[in-house]
């Protein structure tokens with residue numbers, strides 16, 4: 001007998017029929033003798049709908065109230081799934097985040113899970129019940145409802161698997177695993193049997209939304225066996241694994257595992273600032289004081305005592321960042337502040353990069369062949385990212401997929 005945590009995403013519980021399909025799957029697993037904890041998202045589109053309702057009243061709704069609102073989406077699905085399970089004679093009990101004692105900090109809209117008190121859930125499992133938990137939500141120490149950031153149900157699943165010491169955490173979604181890139185953009189994309197935590201983390205942080213980044217971090221840190229599968233068809237899915245495990249099974253390390261992309265960024269440039277110590281701090285200090293996260297940063301080589309400074313932020317923060325820079329421009333001695341929010345970031349990810357030279361030049365050559373201009377470049381040990389004009393995003397991803405022959409198994 002195994003203890004399995006299964007998370008079903010929004011599309012997988014998108015209507016009554018699909019919720020009944022999930023109930024049947026869960027019952028199948030239980031009948032094979034396993035203890036099952038199910039985490040569900042809100043029905044697809046519901047979280048967006050709720051956000052739109054709040055924004056129809058105020059452009060920046062109070063974060064606490066937004067979380068009270070957003071958490072209702074998942075509360076609907078836990079109840080409907082339990083009703084479906086009970087209808088088939090399967091004992092089940094629903095838990096909101098607070099009832100599941102998923103304790104978080106008080107950072108509304110992007111709270112972090114700090115602890116889970118799992119006794120009540122364990123007692124239900126031991127009594128033969130299926131435990132159904134609302135994803136994406138928790139409760140802070142004052143009893144306020146919190147949510148975990150978009151895609152946060154993945155993290156609920158992994159955190160519950162860690163707290164209950166589950167044998168596996170299965171993430172059921174609308175694709176049958178992790179692909180070399182988003183199969184909706186490149187139909188030739190190939191499902192990976194395995195990908196390392198490190199690579200999955202880079203893919204998630206570079207924009208692949210198949211798993212929320214925090215869920216991958218959490219699973220890596222707590223050694224949670226994590227698998228991405230389809231809720232619509234049977235198959236092995238993709239196992240997220242450790243590099244050592246690949247080596248132990250002497251599996252081939254692929255040079256490149258995948259391509260991630262992200263259209264959520266915008267870039268800002270401060271032109272003609274004095275090239276002197278402290279300038280990066282003077283520019284980015286006020287930005288970070290406003291709680292705006294900066295991703296890529298480039299400072300050009302100085303010429304005639306001045307330099308240009310470019311960085312990227314989330315597209316939602318673009319206007320506010322531009323405003324902050326304009327306010328400080330005179331004080332910085334800058335000639336001009338400019339920005340562009342029609343950019344996209346393409347990232348190539350693979351642990352094989354560590355031991356192979358020439359990946360970057362092959363990447364740049366493939367983009368050049370399509371006439372795509374690279375605006376910014378940044379690298380890490382296993383990732384190369386470039387910023388290009390947004391209109392080239394899909395062409396760029398396809399060109400890279402082809403250049404690195406990602407449609408073919410290594």
Ligand code: ADP
Nearest residue numbers: 009010011173174178179181182184208209210
């Ligand atoms: P869920 O609602 O189940 O959480 P998401 O929409 O959050 O599902 O994530 C699944 C989607 O992630 C897929 O439909 C796919 O379009 C997208 N995706 C992006 N990159 C990848 C990738 N490399 N492999 C698989 N899916 C990806």
Ligand code: ASP
Nearest residue numbers: 041047136150151152153
């Ligand atoms: N319902 C939330 C969202 O849409 C959480 C999730 O689906 O993981 O972001």
Ligand code: MG
Nearest residue numbers: 009151209210
């Ligand atoms: Mg998701």
